[in-house]
Amino acid sequence: MTAPLLDVCHLTHVFRHGRLILRAVDDVSFQIQEGEIFGLVGESGSGKSTVARCVMNIYRPAKGSILFQGIDICDPRQRRANQKLLQTKRQLIFQDSASSLDQRMTVAEIVAEPMAIHRIVPPRGSLREEAKFQLYYVGLGEDCLDKYPTELSGGQRQRVAIARALSMEPALLVADEPIASLDVSIQAQILNLFRHLQEEHGFTFLFIAHDLAVVRYLCSRVAVMFRGKIVEIAPTGELFRDPLHPYTRALLSAIPIPDPQAERSRPLPPFDLPAPQGVLTEAAPGHYVLRSP
Ligand SMILES: Nc1ncnc2c1ncn2[C@@H]1O[C@H](COP(=O)(O)OP(=O)(O)OP(=O)(O)O)[C@@H](O)[C@H]1O
Numbered sequence: 001m002t003a004p005l006l007d008v009c010h011l012t013h014v015f016r017h018g019r020l021i022l023r024a025v026d027d028v029s030f031q032i033q034e035g036e037i038f039g040l041v042g043e044s045g046s047g048k049s050t051v052a053r054c055v056m057n058i059y060r061p062a063k064g065s066i067l068f069q070g071i072d073i074c075d076p077r078q079r080r081a082n083q084k085l086l087q088t089k090r091q092l093i094f095q096d097s098a099s100s101l102d103q104r105m106t107v108a109e110i111v112a113e114p115m116a117i118h119r120i121v122p123p124r125g126s127l128r129e130e131a132k133f134q135l136y137y138v139g140l141g142e143d144c145l146d147k148y149p150t151e152l153s154g155g156q157r158q159r160v161a162i163a164r165a166l167s168m169e170p171a172l173l174v175a176d177e178p179i180a181s182l183d184v185s186i187q188a189q190i191l192n193l194f195r196h197l198q199e200e201h202g203f204t205f206l207f208i209a210h211d212l213a214v215v216r217y218l219c220s221r222v223a224v225m226f227r228g229k230i231v232e233i234a235p236t237g238e239l240f241r242d243p244l245h246p247y248t249r250a251l252l253s254a255i256p257i258p259d260p261q262a263e264r265s266r267p268l269p270p271f272d273l274p275a276p277q278g279v280l281t282e283a284a285p286g287h288y289v290l291r292s293p
């Protein structure tokens with residue numbers, strides 16, 4: 001197997017709340033191969049965004065290492081030596097990407113700005129042509145080029161944010177709940193777009209979501225996080241067929257049932273499970289579960 005694009009190894013990140021120390025991410029390890037959509041799921045507060053922020057060098061982890069294209073991004077010297085590559089080849093799309101677009105800039109300016117900042121010579125002749133190309137990638141026409149974000153729908157704005165990220169030709173897209181603030185109908189469109197980007201253009205994603213239903217549709221492998229730890233990693237089909245950790249089972253049982261009667265009569269999942277402990281153990285090929293040693 002080739003070296004992973006992203007190799008997260010024993011990652012630990014703590015937050016201090018006064019005298020309390022919270023291990024938001026506790027000894028987390030996973031690898032993402034080039035061209036795959038890797039899902040990270042778990043309930044609110046389980047540590048997903050903290051992992052994403054460590055991967056993006058927004059947080060400096062307390063322990064562990066993160067290799068991106070073989071570069072140890074937690075090592076200041078390696079980070080400095082590869083600054084431009086790290087700023088362009090890793091891109092973050094998040095829930096509020098759409099609303100954080102600069103309202104005073106046109107779509108063309110927004111999409112082309114990172115290229116201008118990084119002084120990248122536009123391969124298609126001009127920054128405007130570049131913006132047009134990236135918009136086409138995400139299913140928006142050139143009629144959007146001169147519009148302002150306020151003139152677009154929420155789904156269109158999120159596409160613009162994605163086009164802006166894609167303009168850097170990233171090797172890795174970190175998508176932290178990128179559809180959570182969109183209407184349900186638009187959510188499906190954006191998910192289809194991600195799938196298209198992966199299947200047709202070979203983009204690699206770390207895709208973060210609350211619920212397994214979205215991940216089931218999109219991801220080739222999934223890691224389940226609970227209270228700062230990964231409790232299970234498996235190929236998606238296998239995780240749904242044969243969930244091994246009690247928390248994964250609880251999450252699966254929380255996927256809404258279309259029948260309202262059945263939905264109402266269903267018991268609530270046991271999210272008050274004890275804090276996870278143990279080590280990730282391979283239960284079947286490629287299927288790891290947290291077990292007491
Ligand atoms: N900047 C911060 N300062 C202090 N504590 C934080 C900070 N950010 C996150 N936390 C805490 O760390 C834990 C993990 O938070 P994180 O945002 O990573 O969870 P999450 O899985 O992304 O949740 P959500 O699904 O709600 O986005 C939570 O208990 C949270 O309260």
Ligand SMILES: [Mg+2]
Nearest residue numbers: 048049050176
């Ligand atoms: Mg989060």
